[in-house]
Amino acid sequence: MLRDFFIALLTASTALSAAVPAATACTNPQKRPSWHDMKEADKKAYLAANVCLLKSPQKLNRLPGAKTRWDELVSLHQIHALQIHTTGQFLPYHRYYINILAFLLKECGYSGPLPYWDETRDAGKFSSSPVFDPVTGFGGTGKGSKNCVADGPFANLTVNIGPGFKSQPRCVNRRITNALSTQCGATYVASAISGPTYSQALDAIYSGPHLVGHMALAMMDGDSITSSGDPLFFLHHGFVDKMWWDWQKKDLNTRLKDISGLNAQDPAVGFSEFPGGMEVESAMWGKPTAEILAVTPDPTSGDGDKEITLGHVMSSLGIIPNATVADVMDIKGGYLCYEFV
Ligand SMILES: *[C@@H]1O[C@H](CO)[C@@H](O)[C@H](O)[C@H]1NC(C)=O
Ligand SMILES: *[C@@H]1O[C@H](CO)[C@@H](O)[C@H](O)[C@H]1NC(C)=O
Ligand SMILES: [Cu+2]
Numbered sequence: 001m002l003r004d005f006f007i008a009l010l011t012a013s014t015a016l017s018a019a020v021p022a023a024t025a026c027t028n029p030q031k032r033p034s035w036h037d038m039k040e041a042d043k044k045a046y047l048a049a050n051v052c053l054l055k056s057p058q059k060l061n062r063l064p065g066a067k068t069r070w071d072e073l074v075s076l077h078q079i080h081a082l083q084i085h086t087t088g089q090f091l092p093y094h095r096y097y098i099n100i101l102a103f104l105l106k107e108c109g110y111s112g113p114l115p116y117w118d119e120t121r122d123a124g125k126f127s128s129s130p131v132f133d134p135v136t137g138f139g140g141t142g143k144g145s146k147n148c149v150a151d152g153p154f155a156n157l158t159v160n161i162g163p164g165f166k167s168q169p170r171c172v173n174r175r176i177t178n179a180l181s182t183q184c185g186a187t188y189v190a191s192a193i194s195g196p197t198y199s200q201a202l203d204a205i206y207s208g209p210h211l212v213g214h215m216a217l218a219m220m221d222g223d224s225i226t227s228s229g230d231p232l233f234f235l236h237h238g239f240v241d242k243m244w245w246d247w248q249k250k251d252l253n254t255r256l257k258d259i260s261g262l263n264a265q266d267p268a269v270g271f272s273e274f275p276g277g278m279e280v281e282s283a284m285w286g287k288p289t290a291e292i293l294a295v296t297p298d299p300t301s302g303d304g305d306k307e308i309t310l311g312h313v314m315s316s317l318g319i320i321p322n323a324t325v326a327d328v329m330d331i332k333g334g335y336l337c338y339e340f341v
Pocket of ligand 1: 150156
């Protein structure tokens, strides 16, 4: 009797492991520190690996306009832009996207801690954050009519993806506005993660500290499609990822399975932060080109419908293997294995 039970259990777990990629247990989560608390040697090594990616040639030969390995990462954001903003995919895809950066940094010899930026510590005074240090940081606010970052490791480097759906060489650029950064403060964050459902947390994080942070930094001309061209993007999105996790942690068992929303933007809405819907908004950044559409994944992959599920398949178009939303729900689930410190 007992023996039959064990055999049944064994058979069930074998069948399961055939269907789902084997998740190794997460016994030793990698620590993700805020930039403030990162060791100086790790900061320099992290920045150097980012510079290395901006200078390395592209590898996939399929992402439109990509000349460098960094461009390929930015291109993924451009290709997915209308699927991963103002949709249910926003938080899971950006969590996966940070994981793609982690993989690429290893190609450039970096496997140290992946930082985020605890923006609550610098709210209202972003420009004096250690994040913008010219030696142990990302360089400061941009200079000149194009807001090109003029000091630090990314001065004089070029990104070839963007603006919008175009692919034109641009300097790494940003413009810091301290007054806007007030809304990345602790009370705003607490409010953003106070709702009971994924849908509420998603909207509040997206339209709150996430969006205001983008406005306060105006990375890559404040371009929603290709702001990941500025390596600073990943520090900001590490913070966004932490907000999602902090929300999940409040009721973990339930919230590890709570996912909802669309797989692609509703054309009538487009980006929620801009009025007019997709057609009107396309005046700002154009529309996906034929080359981009040719490599754009089916947004319903893994769900077969407009609504996102845990089975939704996310792709990096060949940089790292595809992953499902279920894979990234738990940052210590095995597919992912990290914690914020
Ligand atoms: C960037 O390039 C300009 C012009 O070539 C040069 O004067 C400047 O020193 C460079 N800045 C850095 C930080 O490398
Ligand atoms: C990964 O996902 C993309 C987009 O849905 C799909 O085209 C591709 O076939 C998938 N690759 C694998 C190996 O499943
Ligand atoms: Cu994004």
